[in-house]
Every structure is written in structure tokens, then in C-alpha cells.
Amino acid sequence: MKKLLPFLIVLILVVFSSKELTAQGVYKDQFAHTFSIVAKDTATGEMAVGVQSHWFSVGTIVAWGKSGVGVVATQSFVNPAYGPQGLDLMSKGMSAKEALTTLTAKDEGKAFRQLGFLDAQGNAASFTGENCVASASHYVGENFAVQANMMLNDDVIPAMTKAFEENATLPLAERVVLTMLAAQKSGGDIRGKQSAVLIVVGAEPTKNVWEDKKVDLRVDDSTEPLKELDRLLKVHRAYEHMNKGDLAVEANDMSTALAEYGAAQKMFPDNLEMKYWTAIALANSGQLKKSLPIFKSVFEKDANWKTLTKRLPKSGLLTVSEGDLDKILKL
Structure with a gap:
């Protein structure tokens, strides 16, 4: 009986805790304990939310944003409604x-919530419910909040701040x-790390929903989600030049195209796509001689790019003469 006593005590606590959570509408909510930041850039007006957690695909429920x-960030026992509402x-x-x-006042489970809000004027607010698992806290600064x-x-x-x-x-x-x-380096989630998200929205409202997010990156399952998020952000910056x-x-405007493709290629010199479009821009701007070695290196690694080259003149994306096209395709 003495051996069973500790087990019975734990069982009773679990049952009562479950009933309390169920009564407050929390038990059904997803369990995403985490750290996050909401912030504004005063120079550009952009706003961002960044999150990491030891939970699968944290970006699907915790991070929300809208330009203008x-x-x-809605976390701990997550109530996703805080985002759109x-x-x-x-x-x-x-x-x-x-x-x-306004929203926490209506939430019977607010003691289990943690939230970070930031508006377009840079006003930030955080909330940490009394039943959030320690270590749990937040800090509201000028144009940002961390929780x-x-x-x-x-x-x-303190490290995030x-x-x-x-x-x-x-x-x-x-x-x-x-x-x-910095949060991860200082200790991070006691359970470890698994997923991360970064969203950046603009200062002004957008007419089209597909233009709303300037950056929208997620790492759903990784042993190093922040390192992967950092890598993806660098790729994102390179493809901004590509776009x-x-x-x-x-x-x-081939001179601008050449400058943009060149900037992307410098960031990722081994990326075949970036090399290829740099060569296309060179050829279209009358610099065929400079383009040929690049075409050759791309074709040697993947012959499909040569097949694509044959199709571009019809689409108006490659504007060289038939003779110059023949020189490219003979590489």
C-alpha cells in the first residue's frame, strides 16, 4: 500500500488537473510552449513575429501577422483564435x-495562455498566465515584446531583450x-528544440492577400530549427534579387537584370539556377562571350538547362540571334 501511495497521489493530481483544464476549455488546445518575439522596424514600418519551440510545426498556430x-504570437496552451481575432x-x-x-477578458483559460501583440504604431503588449510553466515571463520594450x-x-x-x-x-x-x-544560447526551451517560424509584414495594408507577407518562413521539424531558419532567410534574400x-x-532591362542575378549568384555561387539566369542576362545584353563559360558549367552539371534554353526564344526570354543560340547549344 505504501508503494502505491505516491502513484495514487500523482493520479489524483492528474485527474483534477485534467478536469480543471477541461472546464476552462484548455485541455483541447495544442500544447506549444515556446519563446517568441513581436517587433517593429521604425525605419521601414515592417513588423515581424519570430518563434521557436520544441513542438512540431509551431508556425501553423503560434505566429500571425497582417500588413498595416x-x-x-499566441503560445503555451495555444488558443489560435487570438491570432485572427x-x-x-x-x-x-x-x-x-x-x-x-479584450480577448483575455473573455478567455476562461487565460491562466494557461501566453501572448505577444504588436500594432502598426509599434505599441507592444504581452501576457503571461499564472499557470504557464516556469520559467515563464515576458518583457515589453519600445517597438517590441518578448515572451x-x-x-x-x-x-x-533578458538575453532576447x-x-x-x-x-x-x-x-x-x-x-x-x-x-x-540569443534565447537558445542562453538556455532556451527546457525540452530542446524542434520547429521555428519567421513572418514579416509591411507597414501599409495590401490590396492582394498574396502580397501581405514580405517574409514567410517555417521550419517544421529539425534538430537545429533556428540555424535552418537563418539559412532559409539567406536564401530568401538571394531570391529577392532573382525576382x-x-x-x-x-x-x-538587361542591365538591371544582370545586376540582380549577379547579386544573387554572389550569395550562392553554386546554385545552378542563379548561374543560368546570370548567363541569360549576359547573352541578352550583348555579352555572349562572358555568358558562354557560365552556360557550359551549368550544362555540364545538368543537361536539362540546355533543353530549357532551346525553349526560351519562343517565350521572348532569350533574345539572341540564331547564330548565337547555336553557339550556346553546342557547348
């Missing part, structure tokens, strides 16, 4: 604090990633 409105209230003129207070629960120690929030405040010259996305890396190059090609 704000960003939201918080953005809706802020879009109607409520400040981040007013929206957060964390189930951390290894109490050093995470320091990192964000001391790197004001970085672009917002890079600044947010660096802040999260600008594509637009320049459409406008027959």
Missing part, C-alpha cells in the same frame, strides 16, 4: 494592449532571428 495592422481588433483601431486585454515559457532558466528573456536592443542596425528579419538565437532580375527581364 500588426503581429501576434487580435488582428481584427487592431485593424478596427484598437491598440495592441486593448486588443489583448517565453517552459524555459530552462530565467536568462532567456539585450540582443534585440543592441542590433538596431540590422534588417528586421535578421534582427529577429539573431534575438531568437527583381525576372521583373527586369520582362521589362527588357
Whole structure:
């Protein structure tokens, strides 16, 4: 009987805890303990939310944002409704604090929630429910807020605050990633790490939903989610140059296209796509001689690029003469 007593005590506690959670509408919610940051860049007006957790695909439920409105992080026992509902209230003129207070007042499970809100004016607000698992806390600064629960120690929030405040010259996305890396270095989630997300939205509302997010990156399952997120952000920056190059090609502005493709290639010199379009831009701008060695190196690694080259003149993406096209295809 004495051996069974500890087990019975634990069982009773679990049963009562489960009943309490069920009664408050929390038990059914997803269990995503984590650390996060919501922030604004005062120079560009961009707003961002960054998150890491030891939970699968944290980006699907924790991080929310809308251009010209704000960003939201909803975590601990996650109530995803805080995301769209918080953005809706802020879009109607409520400040981040007013929206957060309005929603938590209606939530019977608020003691288990942790939240970070930021509006387009840079007003930030955080909430840490009394039943969030220690170490749990938050900090609201100027144009940002950081929040964390189930951390290894109490050093995470101070580390995030320091990192964000001391790197004001970085672009917002890079600044947010660096802040999260500082959180992980200082201890991070007591359980470890698994997934991460980074969203950046603009200062002004957008007419088209597909233009709303300037950066939208997720790592759903990784042993090093922040390192992977950092790598993806670098790829994202390179492809920003590629997209600008594509637009320049459409406008027959080959000098701009060449500059943009070249900038992307410098960032990822082994990327065949970036090499290929740099060669296309060179050929289209009358610099065939410079383009040929690049075409050759690409074709040697993957002959499909040569097949693609045959199809481009019909689409107007390769504007060389038939003789120059023949020189390219003979490589």
C-alpha cells in the first residue's frame, strides 16, 4: 500500500488537473510552449513575429501577422483564435494592449495562455498566465515584446531583450532571428528544440492577400530549427534579387537584370539556377562571350538547362540571334 501511495497521489493530481483544464476549455488546445518575439522596424514600418519551440510545426498556430495592422504570437496552451481575432481588433483601431486585454477578458483559460501583440504604431503588449510553466515571463520594450515559457532558466528573456536592443542596425528579419538565437544560447526551451517560424509584414495594408507577407518562413521539424531558419532567410534574400532580375527581364532591362542575378549568384555561387539566369542576362545584353563559360558549367552539371534554353526564344526570354543560340547549344 505504501508503494502505491505516491502513484495514487500523482493520479489524483492528474485527474483534477485534467478536469480543471477541461472546464476552462484548455485541455483541447495544442500544447506549444515556446519563446517568441513581436517587433517593429521604425525605419521601414515592417513588423515581424519570430518563434521557436520544441513542438512540431509551431508556425501553423503560434505566429500571425497582417500588413498595416500588426503581429501576434499566441503560445503555451495555444488558443489560435487570438491570432485572427487580435488582428481584427487592431485593424478596427484598437491598440495592441486593448486588443489583448479584450480577448483575455473573455478567455476562461487565460491562466494557461501566453501572448505577444504588436500594432502598426509599434505599441507592444504581452501576457503571461499564472499557470504557464516556469520559467515563464515576458518583457515589453519600445517597438517590441518578448515572451517565453517552459524555459530552462530565467536568462532567456533578458538575453532576447539585450540582443534585440543592441542590433538596431540590422534588417528586421535578421534582427529577429539573431534575438531568437540569443534565447537558445542562453538556455532556451527546457525540452530542446524542434520547429521555428519567421513572418514579416509591411507597414501599409495590401490590396492582394498574396502580397501581405514580405517574409514567410517555417521550419517544421529539425534538430537545429533556428540555424535552418537563418539559412532559409539567406536564401530568401538571394531570391529577392532573382525576382527583381525576372521583373527586369520582362521589362527588357538587361542591365538591371544582370545586376540582380549577379547579386544573387554572389550569395550562392553554386546554385545552378542563379548561374543560368546570370548567363541569360549576359547573352541578352550583348555579352555572349562572358555568358558562354557560365552556360557550359551549368550544362555540364545538368543537361536539362540546355533543353530549357532551346525553349526560351519562343517565350521572348532569350533574345539572341540564331547564330548565337547555336553557339550556346553546342557547348
